[in-house]
Amino acid sequence: MTKSTRTSQEIERQTPRLEVSDLHVSFASRSHRRLQRNKPRVHAVRGVDLSLQPGACMGLVGESGCGKSTLARAVMNLIPLDRGTIAVDGNDMHRVESKASRQRIQMIFQHAHASMNPRMTVESVVTDPLRFDDRCTKSERSRRVESALQLAGFDAPLRGRYPHELSGGQLQRVAIARALVLEPDVLICDEPVSALDVSAQVEILAQLKDIQQTRSLTMLFITHDLDIAAAICDRLAVMYLGRIVESGPTHEILRNPQHPYTHYLSAARDLKRTSALQPLMGEPPSPLAPPTGCSFHPRCPIKSDICHSQTPVLLSTSQSSLQHQAACLHSERMDELKEITTNR
C-alpha cells in the first residue's frame, strides 16, 4: 500500500511508537455447516496500516462491526493474526516473547465491569498486573497501586470495594488505573466511555486527556462517536468494513471529509442539530463476503463502475496537508455528494 505519509520529512526522522502494518484478522464462521470443508471466514480486519508517533492520540472511528475492537484485540496479542505486523518502537510484538516489552501496550476495555473479576476488590484488581512486572518488588506494589489510582482520579477510601459496588465512572477509573499501573508507553482505549452517562463521559475523557498529556502516552482511542473523538484525538482514522478509509488530522477530517463514508459520519453529527440531512441508506455488507472493489460502493451515492472492480488505496487528496488521506476513487466528487445529501 502506498504510504504517502512517509514523504513527509519531519515524520520520517522518528520511528513511530506504535506501528501496525498490513494487519489482517479473520475468524472461522461458526454458524455454518459443521462438515463443510472450507468454512467461510469473517474478515474482520483487512489490511490496516496505522502509525502513531510518541505522544500522539489517534482516534479510530467506525460503526459497530467494522473491526475496531478486533483491531484492538489483535494489537494486544489476544487473537492470532492472519498477516501483518505490530511494532512498538520498531520491535515486532508478535515475535518478541518477553513479557516486559508486551507490557508496554496496555488496554482499557469497553465494559469496565466485565473486564474485572467480580470476586476481586479494586485494590487487588489494580495490584494483579504488578505480579507480572519483574521490575516491581513486592514492597513497591502498594505504592504503585496508590499512584495509579490517584492518577486515574479514584477515591482512595473505595479501594476495598468490589466492582459491583461501584458506579460506572468509578469502575472506568479503576480500569484506567489498572492499565496505567504497569506504566505503559501505549494505551489502547476500546470505547472507554460508551457505557457511561454523559456527565461521567466528560469527566473520564478529561481525565484521559490529562493523563495522556502529562505522561506523554501514545494513545489509540477507539470510538463510534465522532464528537468524542474530536474532543480528545489529534488524528483520526475512519474504519469501514475492516479497512481504513480515511485518516488525517482531526480538524481537517471534520471540516473537509474526503471519503463519502466520513461525510455521512460527520453529517450524522449535524443531524443532531438540523434534520435537513439525508441519512446513509442500507446496512453495512457482511464481512463474510466483503464486496469487491471499494467496500463502500453498495451504499455510496457517487459510485461508478470502476468502484466495483478497483480497490482504492489511501492517498493524499487534500492540497493543504499530505497527512490527510482518503481511500476513495472519486474524492474529487465530494462537492457533488454534499449537494445530493443536503438537497434531498
Place this chain on the structure above:
Amino acid sequence: MTTANPTNPILWTDHASTSKRRNWLARSAAAIAITFILVALLAPLLAWHQPIVCKYQGQFYFPAISDTASRLPLVGSWFQKAKPFRFPSFDARTALEPDAFALWPPVPYGPMEMVADANRPASRRHWLGTDDRGRDVLARLIHGTCVSVRVGVYSMLLAGIVGIIIGGAAGFYGGAIDWMCSRLIEIMMCFPAFFLILVVMVWIGNGVTGIILVIGLTQWTSIARLVRAEFLSGRELDFVDAARSYGASGWYIALRHLLPAALAPTLVALTFGVADAILLEAGLSWLGLGVGADVATWGGMLRDAYDQIRTHPGLMTAPCTAIFVSVLCCHILGEQLRRSLDPRIGFSESRS
C-alpha cells in the same frame, strides 16, 4: 450499565434470611452435620472399651483419649509416637481392680465387644439394646459414624480434586484436550457406577481406603462437567482477556480467575455427593462388600439386623435413622448452599 454479572461475588449472601423457614432448616441441618462430624472424630470418647482416665498401679493413663488422638486425620500418626498418650499395655476391663479409679465413656462398650446377651431390648445399661451377637447397638452406631463420615468426606475430596483437574483442563484448553476429557467423562457416566464399584470391590477386597478410592474415582464426573462449563464460559470473559493482556500465565488465570467461580457450584455438587457416597458405602456394606465385618458400619448393622427382621425388627431403626438423617442433612445443606450461591434465585426471592 448493561453488563452481565456472571457470578455472585459474595459466598454467603443474606437472601436466605428472607425465608425464615428455610433458614431454620438449614441451621438445624448444619448443626446435625457438625454433630455427625464431631461424633466421628471423638467416637472413642463416647463409646469405647477403655476408660477415658484411669489409675493403674499408681499411675494415670488416658487410653480413650490416646485412641481418639491417634485416629485423628493427618496428625494421628504423630500422637501414636508421642509419649504422654502412649497406649497402655493393659486391658482396663480385666486388669483394673473393681474399686480402682476409672472414668468411663458414656457408653462403656467397644463396637465389636460382646457385652451382653443377644437381642436385649433398650435398657439403662444398653440405651439402644444389643444386637444378635450381644454387641451394644449405640456403640456400633457411634463407630459407624466414623466410617460414613470418612467415606463421605474423603471420597468427595478425591472426586473434587479429580473432577476439578479433568474438568478444568477440558474447559481451559478446549480443542483436542476438551474432546478427550469429555469422552472420558461420558464413558464414566455410561457405566452403571454401583456395579462397577461392586466388581472393583470384589477384586480389591474389603477396606475403607478401597471404598474411598472406588467411590472417589467414579463419582467425579458431575463435578468435572460443572468445572468444565464454568471454565468454558469464564475464559471468554473480558477479565480473562485483561489478565492475558498484562502478561498473566495460563496457570495463573486458571487458578486465580477461573477456579474461584467454579468452586461455588462444585461445593454444592460435593455436598450432594457426600450423601450419595454415604448411601453407596451403606449399600456396599449391606452386601458384605464394604468395609468388612471387623469394623462397625451402618450398612453392616443393617445387614445383621436384616437377618432377624422377623424376630427383632427394631434393630433396623437405629442404622436406618442414622443413614436417613445424614443423607437428608447433606441434601438440605446442598440445597441451601445452591440457593445462596445462585444470584438469580436470591434476587427473585428477595423481591417476592
